[in-house]
Amino acid sequence: MTPYKIALLELSERKHQLTTSLMAVTLGIAAIVSVQTIAMRSAIEVAHQVDALGANIMILPKSATIDDYYKADLSSDQFSIPESYVDKILFAKDEEGLEGVDNLSPKLSVPLELGGRKFTLTGILPKNEFMAKAAWSGGVFDTPTACASDRKSIVEFNVAERLRRKPIDTLAPDHCLVGADLAELMKLTKGSTTEMLGKTFTVVDVLPKTGTVDDGRAFAHLHTVQKLANKGRVINAIEIVGCCNAIAGGLVDKLNKLLPEAKVVTISQIVATQRTTNQLMHNLTIVFLIVIILVGGASIANYMYANVYERRREIGTLMALGAKASLISKLFLFKALVLGVGGGVLGSILGTVMAVILGPKIAHIPVMPIPELMGLGLLLSLLISLLASFLPARRAAKTDPCVAIQEI
Amino acid sequence: MLRFESVNKIYKTRRHQVTGLNDVNIQIAPRDFVALVGPSGSGKTTFLVTAGAMLRPTSGKVYLDGHDICAAAPNTLAELRLKKIGFIFQTFNLITYLSARQNVMAALMLAGKSPLEQEKAADQLLERVGLADRADHKPSELSVGQQQRVALARMLANDPPLILADEPTGNLDPQTSADVMDFLTTLNKEHGKTIVMVTHSMEAAKRAKRIITCNNGIIQAAEG
Numbered sequence: 001m002t003p004y005k006i007a008l009l010e011l012s013e014r015k016h017q018l019t020t021s022l023m024a025v026t027l028g029i030a031a032i033v034s035v036q037t038i039a040m041r042s043a044i045e046v047a048h049q050v051d052a053l054g055a056n057i058m059i060l061p062k063s064a065t066i067d068d069y070y071k072a073d074l075s076s077d078q079f080s081i082p083e084s085y086v087d088k089i090l091f092a093k094d095e096e097g098l099e100g101v102d103n104l105s106p107k108l109s110v111p112l113e114l115g116g117r118k119f120t121l122t123g124i125l126p127k128n129e130f131m132a133k134a135a136w137s138g139g140v141f142d143t144p145t146a147c148a149s150d151r152k153s154i155v156e157f158n159v160a161e162r163l164r165r166k167p168i169d170t171l172a173p174d175h176c177l178v179g180a181d182l183a184e185l186m187k188l189t190k191g192s193t194t195e196m197l198g199k200t201f202t203v204v205d206v207l208p209k210t211g212t213v214d215d216g217r218a219f220a221h222l223h224t225v226q227k228l229a230n231k232g233r234v235i236n237a238i239e240i241v242g243c244c245n246a247i248a249g250g251l252v253d254k255l256n257k258l259l260p261e262a263k264v265v266t267i268s269q270i271v272a273t274q275r276t277t278n279q280l281m282h283n284l285t286i287v288f289l290i291v292i293i294l295v296g297g298a299s300i301a302n303y304m305y306a307n308v309y310e311r312r313r314e315i316g317t318l319m320a321l322g323a324k325a326s327l328i329s330k331l332f333l334f335k336a337l338v339l340g341v342g343g344g345v346l347g348s349i350l351g352t353v354m355a356v357i358l359g360p361k362i363a364h365i366p367v368m369p370i371p372e373l374m375g376l377g378l379l380l381s382l383l384i385s386l387l388a389s390f391l392p393a394r395r396a397a398k399t400d401p402c403v404a405i406q407e408i
Numbered sequence: 409m410l411r412f413e414s415v416n417k418i419y420k421t422r423r424h425q426v427t428g429l430n431d432v433n434i435q436i437a438p439r440d441f442v443a444l445v446g447p448s449g450s451g452k453t454t455f456l457v458t459a460g461a462m463l464r465p466t467s468g469k470v471y472l473d474g475h476d477i478c479a480a481a482p483n484t485l486a487e488l489r490l491k492k493i494g495f496i497f498q499t500f501n502l503i504t505y506l507s508a509r510q511n512v513m514a515a516l517m518l519a520g521k522s523p524l525e526q527e528k529a530a531d532q533l534l535e536r537v538g539l540a541d542r543a544d545h546k547p548s549e550l551s552v553g554q555q556q557r558v559a560l561a562r563m564l565a566n567d568p569p570l571i572l573a574d575e576p577t578g579n580l581d582p583q584t585s586a587d588v589m590d591f592l593t594t595l596n597k598e599h600g601k602t603i604v605m606v607t608h609s610m611e612a613a614k615r616a617k618r619i620i621t622c623n624n625g626i627i628q629a630a631e632g
Binding site for chain 1: 453456457460462463482483486487489490491493495497498501503504505506510513514515516517518519523526562566574
């Protein structure tokens with residue numbers, strides 16, 4: 001015989017009370033685990049979608065607006081920033097933990113006239129540019145690894161496209177890429193040549209149509225464009241792929257502090273959506289957390305207090321036989337432990353099953369189990385059970401052993 | 409074995425004060441067998457639980473085998489109860505969801521015996537009280553007399569030198585009462601146990617070596 005065996009035998013004798021308390025904890029934990037599982041999956045999904053859009057932060061000259069950027073109207077000298085800003089961000093990323101910057105793409109746009117039409121020649125740093133432009137790449141590059149969207153499904157979605165195309169790591173000084181509209185208008189194809197700003201370029205690829213201003217642009221190496229435009233080491237903008245979660249977590253503020261001379265803008269609507277979704281789910285989880293703590297805790301405390309009251313003669317008898325107060329506490333805390341583990345395991349499983357079944361119907365996303373959440377559910381259940389049983393266990397330990405002799 | 413020195417116990421309620429023990433001075437020697445008799449509310453049970461290190465007196469000193477019960481810490485008192493005192497309850501106080509064997513094992517567990525030692529010792533004790541064949545039965549499956557015998561086996565688990573019995577025959581039929589009294593007498597005479605027994609039955613009291621009368625908390629030795 002051990003104290004734990006006594007506790008287990010006692011629990012098994014009171015199946016109805018045990019079931020009721022267990023159910024309260026189980027349902028509470030199930031509610032938390034299911035909501036949190038859906039919320040986390042939903043947040044990952046939203047974050048992924050935002051990340052998949054490509055660059056979502058722009059670093060522009062102080063006097064420029066995002067409209068100027070999209071109109072490619074940044075050719076004036078006042079709309080330039082030093083190229084060294086790129087190093088500043090890269091350096092901060094490595095040394096000071098500027099987390100959430102997954103790719104940056106410095107750009108210098110200059111006006112261009114081809115065949116009597118006005119276009120824009122944009123200088124880019126090749127691989128960075130492509131990695132930042134997920135909309136172009138169609139999955140040429142993996143999604144940023146550090147982002148919340150570290151999920152393979154979208155990448156897998158574009159497997160065919162990825163195989164068809166190869167990433168372009170370098171762009172030679174006389175190579176260029178042309179947007180779909182520009183290629184069509186100027187009848188440019190892969191391998192053809194064209195003259196821009198007095199220099200002959202070979203078209204190494206025609207970019208697929210994106211429906212953005214990029215369709216009407218030509219892209220050459222940044223340093224080549226800088227030379228042709230006689231602008232020195234300056235750029236007009238730095239496009240950044242910031243992880244959605246990092247943007248919501250204050251990445252823009254950090255960049256603003258890092259580059260006080262520049263203007264940091266973000267696609268605020270997308271971030272706001274993410275923030276709202278996350279906040280809603282977060283609030284919902286807090287509500288459930290309060291409910292489970294109150295209902296589950298009260299149910300267990302009630303069960304334990306009733307148990308202590310009903311078992312007071314038994315406690316008194318054990319004390320008369322020589323049991324110390326600590327052993328009596330242990331008996332009741334062990335019961336709480338059993339309830340906590342039982343409720344935690346059942347609740348986590350039930351919650352996960354609910355999330356997997358209901359998630360696609362409620363949030364319209366596929367929901368996979370999150371093992372860490374199941375572990376947290378178990379931990380929470382244990383914590384609630386033990387906390388709710390602390391006072392009843394203490395009361396049990398303080399039982400007057402004389403009740404063993406008194407008529408009850 | 410047991411010594412009360414000017415012991416008073418006063419129960420205080422919101423409006424009243426009730427005297428449980430009134431200046432009790434008594435000494436119970438080893439191997440003594442004392443019966444405490446008296447009307448209900450006279451202080452018998454208060455005396456018993458005070459002697460059993462379960463109740464601290466309002467004033468005075470109680471010594472058990474030289475240990476000052478009143479000054480001891482709760483854990484020391486639990487240790488004293490475990491090693492020196494065996495309780496017999498009127499209502500047996502068996503744990504309902506444990507079998508006869510497990511009830512005895514629970515007492516052995518408190519003494520730190522291993523489960524194997526507990527089982528072996530419990531079976532021997534149950535055999536001693538004639539219940540070897542009922543070891544796996546729960547209290548509800550045993551007769552009242554059998555339940556009291558399980559309680560006796562449990563009381564003997566840690567071989568206590570002092571036995572405190574609270575109306576041990578109060579719930580029993582005459583034959584079972586006689587059996588229980590025989591058992592207690594044997595424990596006293598042959599095994600040298602000191603017994604303090606609270607009883608309403610004069611027949612049971614007469615089996616003791618001396619009878620002490622309680623009245624309004626005043627305890628007097630009536631017969632020696």
